[in-house]
Amino acid sequence: MVSPLDHKILRDLWRMKGQALAIGMVIAVGVGMLVMMTGLVTSLNETRAAYYERYRLAEVFAPVTRAPDRMVTRLAAIDGVSAVEPRVVGAALIDVADFDLPVQAQAVSLPDLRNPRLNDVFLTDGRMIDSDHTDEILLLEAFAQAHDLRPGDRIDATMNGARRSFQVVGLAQAPEFLYTTAPGELIPDDARFGVIWMSRSALAAAYDMEGAFNEALLSLSRGANEAAVMDAVDRILDPYGGTGAYPLADQASNQLVSEEISGLEAAAAGVPPIFLAVAAFLLYIVINRMVQSEREEIGLMKAFGYTNTEVGAHYFKLVLAIAIGGALAGCLLGIAGGRALIQVYVAYFKFPFLVFQLDPASFVTGVSVSILSASAGGLLVLRSVFALTPASAMRAPAPADYSRTGAIGHTLNRFLDQPSRMVLRRITRQPARMAGAMIGIACGMALSVSMITIYAGFDRTIDLTFNVIDRSDIAVSFTHAASEETIFNLRRMEGVTYVEPVRHVPVVLRNGLATHRGVVAGLSPDTRLSRALGSDLVDIPLQNGGIVLSTALAVKLNIRPGDVLTAEVREGRQPVLQIPVTAIAESLLGSPAYMDLATLNRALREPNRVSGAYLSIDEAYATEIYAALQDMPTVAGVSLKSQAEVAFQTLMNTGAGAIRYVMGAIAFVITFGIVNNAARIAYAERSRDLASLRVIGFTRGEAAFVLLGELAIVTLVALPVGSVLGYYLSFGIAAGFSSELYQIPAVFDPASYGFAAMVVLGAAVASGWLVKRDVDRAELVSALKTRE
């Protein structure tokens, strides 16, 4: 049998259905986000793992200049290696109709007469290549789609200096090319980097690799020691120009996928608690209000002999009903949302299939955390239930005592009318309560400020990267470290206004146990186009023999200026250098390291060598310059900064960075919820006063002033407080959005604060309007009859 008290709970829930639903929804969104995001992360990880396994992605990659095929047997004999696949890879340039410049590409070999043991491809269209036809290729599907290429089309490509025509017979995807980034660039862009698969014999012929390979792929047996295997591989390949084996974790595409997934993971951990905290706060307010208005019932129950615990449990059940209802709705919401969103991400990551998996732990966590947070709000209220004695509960509460606020009244009496005094006294009489409302709104403001400044932070990253640090128009990379004469040739081109040499050297940087596989950029002393800048955006001088690291890199390597860094060069003679760190440079994209060009060349014992150049050009000559660059045999790739900038923006707007828009929307909803709730509570507490004012003859506007004046003052005080909170919160949020690929700074952007203030004020005005509508509609008679 349902007890009468349980009947009461059901009726109470029905009576307060609007508020219960609103709070339940906040909980549902929080839990839903948790279930959805963890489900998403689990599914993406599982899908990635399954994709890697099904297409046998290698666990160790070993690039080498030219190793004879017989070395494969020796590699396979290494303890812990389960399979080896030698292959030929090479840089190529593809001519595409819709681009002024040829697109950089990587040509990858597939075994002639069998499937590859490692790094297989997934054919999405057309057929596999026939090794008897040397002009047949597979093209990376994403690249083909970006340029509207299909099986049957022909393309022209330059390989090893020779231009050839190829027949596209199929489109393919591969787990090692989920993200494709042109050499020397950081930002993946489907349109600006292609992958060509062709038969091993054809590709070996093009790159003079007959009977040899220049990359070994290895998979490991269970329990193998990855580091030991890589050491053994390096020893075997060293005589043939091995540049150092690296693990899958360092593979470019996998690294980017991992970054993206961990970005989602951070959002999954960070967002739901905000919702649950807001829900706990709202529940506390609403139940507190309910207990106050049910003093008589509570007194009555106690008078009948109900214990404190029984009465407390009654209200606690109400809290639980809302929390559990919200959490269950959240689970359903999370499943539905996860199913919808995973499709988007599968397309985004270009997974050919999907392993959808929910994380059961997230359901348990979601439900229990929402019950706990709701209980925290509820428990505070129970204190006041316990404190009520039957007799005092059944007496009407005495009017709130305002006598202690008299002093303010006297001073201001001359200036204020009675309604203004009511507003002022209420605020000064209950400072704690007003502070609570103010802090609630300030938190809304803080959330809005920090989210909006993040947008400015993203803009700042783009601006600093593409307008301040890199001021070139074109970056040219050469096929090999060329002589400085190449720079003179570039300078002579008509329309080229400035040329600056650069030498990019692949290195592994080590400090103790911390390592980083990357590139050191050698810049000329008077560099103007690509610069190392300090945090004050002033050029850092490079000519004192040391290395300058970007902030992200210094953090990763846990190193400070003055410390000495080990740099293992992965090119040429492969020297191991000990270089002092001289300064830390501001960089928001990638993890660059800079040295003086001459110093770097000296250390490599290769004087006057450059691997590329930054160009500043007169746009009027752009077409001629592109054509001239295309004809230079030393030029391996040309990238336009404008295209790189677009690619960067696309990356930040489609991946984990896109979550900022979701979070921005959430911040607005929460801000509005808090402000609206504050207004609603103020109204509930004052409905009787307002009705009295109306009865006395105050117009609606005049009566509403008493209420809205209070809201206005609380809101106005909350704005500066929220700005300060938001300033500090923005550091946390910026760190959450930063990844190894790009850093988002917490910037102080006055316009963002202004906009956030507008959002809060807008929410206050909208809430005020909604409450005013209720004031207008209120039935005077019933409001007056209620005994407070």
Added chain:
Amino acid sequence: MAQNAFSTRGITKVYGEGRSAVHALRGVDLDIPEGEIVVLLGPSGSGKSTLLNIIGGLDRATAGDAFFQDQNLSEMTDRQLTLYRRDHVGFVFQFYNLMPSLTARENVELVTEIARDPMEPDAALAMVGLRERVDHFPAQLSGGEQQRVAIARAVAKNPTVLFCDEPTGALDSTTGRAVLNVLKDVNEKLGATVLIVTHAASQAAMADRVIHFADGGIREVVVNDTKLTPEGIEW
């Protein structure tokens, strides 16, 4: 004969619709002359408070006309009703309805600030015998004192009519008599028509006219030839 302060013709008030409809008033016709003390008596739900609310401009009739002097309240807009309350009507309620954040004087000033021809707030408080406690907040006043502040607030505008809904309902006999004395004074000194809704049949003895309500209609109207003072009323 005195002009009517109020007259109603066929006033009907229905709450809800269909089967759950409640007929609070069923076609009430009534005339209340100016300057009288009128007591409305009847059991709970008989319709007396509903009528008071309608002629006080707090609620609207479902059908019928209610006239204040010669103005039809049923045809007034919300704004006109607000002005009617502001300029002519004083209200006193069972639970006082004072603003806890304002002192006794300020509660009265709340009205005098917006009224057309108010009396001095202190004079209104003196009338109810609270000259000494004008700077006290409601929390510092007893129930009877709070009710007297509420009356002072109601009379300070020099109202044409004073509506009192169970004004002594929450008070003991001594305090209750004091409050009734104040209402009598207001009637005599200011000439205001005073309408008192009450359960207490004995209070009918101080009225010029007693209207008995039952089942949403008027059962009987009694005109008293002699009136008792509040002191003479049994409690």
